[in-house]
Amino acid sequence: MLHTMSRAGMTALMIAGVLTASVAGAAITGSGVDESWIGLQTDNIGATPSGIPYLTNIEPRPGQEHVPVDAVIRFDIVCDKEVDTNSIAITVDGVSATPELEQTEAGVSVEVTTEQGFTPESEVIVTVDACSVADEGGGFPWGDPSDDEEERCMETFSYSFFTEAPVNVPPRITIAGFGLSRLTEEQGGTLQILALTADDEDPSDVLSVRVYYDGLPTPILLHDDGRHGDFAANDNLFGCEIEVAAGFSKSAYLLQLRAFDRAGNPSEFWPYVTVAARAEAYARPPALPSYEEMMAVALFGDLGSENAARPQIHFGGYLDTDLDPASGGTFKLVAFADSPVGTMIASVELYAGSEPTGLLLQDNGAHGDFAAGDGVYGISLDIDTAIPSGSYLLSIVARDVMGRLSSPWPYVTIQ
Ligand SMILES: [Ca+2]
Numbered sequence: 359m360l361h362t363m364s365r366a367g368m369t370a371l372m373i374a375g376v377l378t379a380s381v382a383g384a385a386i387t388g389s390g391v392d393e394s395w396i397g398l399q400t401d402n403i404g405a406t407p408s409g410i411p412y413l414t415n416i417e418p419r420p421g422q423e424h425v426p427v428d429a430v431i432r433f434d435i436v437c438d439k440e441v442d443t444n445s446i447a448i449t450v451d452g453v454s455a456t457p458e459l460e461q462t463e464a465g466v467s468v469e470v471t472t473e474q475g476f477t478p479e480s481e482v483i484v485t486v487d488a489c490s491v492a493d494e495g496g497g498f499p500w501g502d503p504s505d506d507e508e509e510r511c512m513e514t515f516s517y518s519f520f521t522e523a524p525v526n527v528p529p530r531i532t533i534a535g536f537g538l539s540r541l542t543e544e545q546g547g548t549l550q551i552l553a554l555t556a557d558d559e560d561p562s563d564v565l566s567v568r569v570y571y572d573g574l575p576t577p578i579l580l581h582d583d584g585r586h587g588d589f590a591a592n593d594n595l596f597g598c599e600i601e602v603a604a605g606f607s608k609s610a611y612l613l614q615l616r617a618f619d620r621a622g623n624p625s626e627f628w629p630y631v632t633v634a635a636r637a638e639a640y641a642r643p644p645a646l647p648s649y650e651e652m653m654a655v656a657l658f659g660d661l662g663s664e665n666a667a668r669p670q671i672h673f674g675g676y677l678d679t680d681l682d683p684a685s686g687g688t689f690k691l692v693a694f695a696d697s698p699v700g701t702m703i704a705s706v707e708l709y710a711g712s713e714p715t716g717l718l719l720q721d722n723g724a725h726g727d728f729a730a731g732d733g734v735y736g737i738s739l740d741i742d743t744a745i746p747s748g749s750y751l752l753s754i755v756a757r758d759v760m761g762r763l764s765s766p767w768p769y770v771t772i773q
Pocket residue numbers: 526527528529557558559560563619620621623
């Protein structure tokens with residue numbers, strides 16, 4: 359095995375096998391190449407003057423499997439003469455690439471980043487061409503001095519690696535709420551739960567949505583079969599209707615929802631805003647804040663007043679919100695609010711915990727709220743500061759022009 363050879367033996371082999379005839383590039387081209395060749399330090403090779411550039415320190419290695427689709431292609435082009443950076447031409451899957459080049463003592467360090475990443479589960483073919491700079495004439499102590507004006511070029515070096523299978527990404531709950539539910543302590547009522555889901559690889563990958571209470575799963579599932587108050591089947595809007603008996607105390611209850619896809623990946627818990635590095639967010643569920651903490655808020659006021667006429671927030675969600683703990687990002691919240699008696703809505707305000715923030719969701723078509731005057735209110739903020747990782751619970755409250763307040767979204771309220 360090449361790995362276990364002595365350094366002297368290795369050097370001899372390298373000089374004999376790699377540098378003869380058509381140089382290193384050609385010698386390690388092809389699928390059956392022993393990967394041990396790649397990335398070897400080549401301090402001895404430079405002693406043989408060829409003037410022809412060749413590649414070392416290739417990443418991902420030729421023939422490497424399961425390469426991440428966002429891998430960066432790196433290698434060094436080295437030569438005993440100066441490498442002509444203008445001569446460097448690289449293709450990735452037949453498309454000309456624009457590399458980042460850095461001059462090093464031995465030659466040029468090359469980095470190629472592909473913006474949209476490689477196709478999963480595919481062979482990626484890289485070709486490289488490079489030449490050394492032409493001599494200024496004379497002065498070259500070997501070979502025919504008449505060659506000295508010529509650039510010396512490597513034969514096109516071609517290699518490939520194989521990308522990993524696509525990762526099945528977890529689903530998301532984009533918008534959810536309790537629709538037209540009106541529940542009272544005296545009579546109970548029908549609790550309607552609706553959740554719109556998404557899944558980046560395929561929206562139909564979402565299989566179910568489960569209701570959680572206090573962070574624990576309940577037996578209640580939402581369906582997308584058109585038979586659970588979810589309107590049409592297979593439209594990614596999941597629903598369920600539950601008959602709530604009389605006798606539940608007047609209060610605001612926090613339910614959580616979680617979507618699952620066919621691979622069993624859970625979404626993050628609705629209705630929290632999760633701030634986490636992307637990989638982290640997928641790897642673990644957010645810690646749930648304590649129920650008691652959320653309930654001990656003045657937000658809920660007198661839940662019994664003017665029930666039938668109070669405005670309602672039917673749905674809401676953090677569409678396109680993408681927050682990173684290090685750099686912030688986009689915060690976007692939309693909600694559908696109206697008045698059951700047709701009174702004008704005066705404001706829809708964001709609350710953090712029990713505190714009103716003064717931030718209003720607008721229905722003027724300019725805040726990610728779709729059309730103006732359609733009852734969908736929105737707020738969109740660009741946050742350019744770090745935000746501590748965690749799961750945040752925000753609320754919104756609608757107020758009509760008569761001063762009547764809605765129950766706070768995203769709670770289920772028994773009035
Ligand atoms: Ca999925």
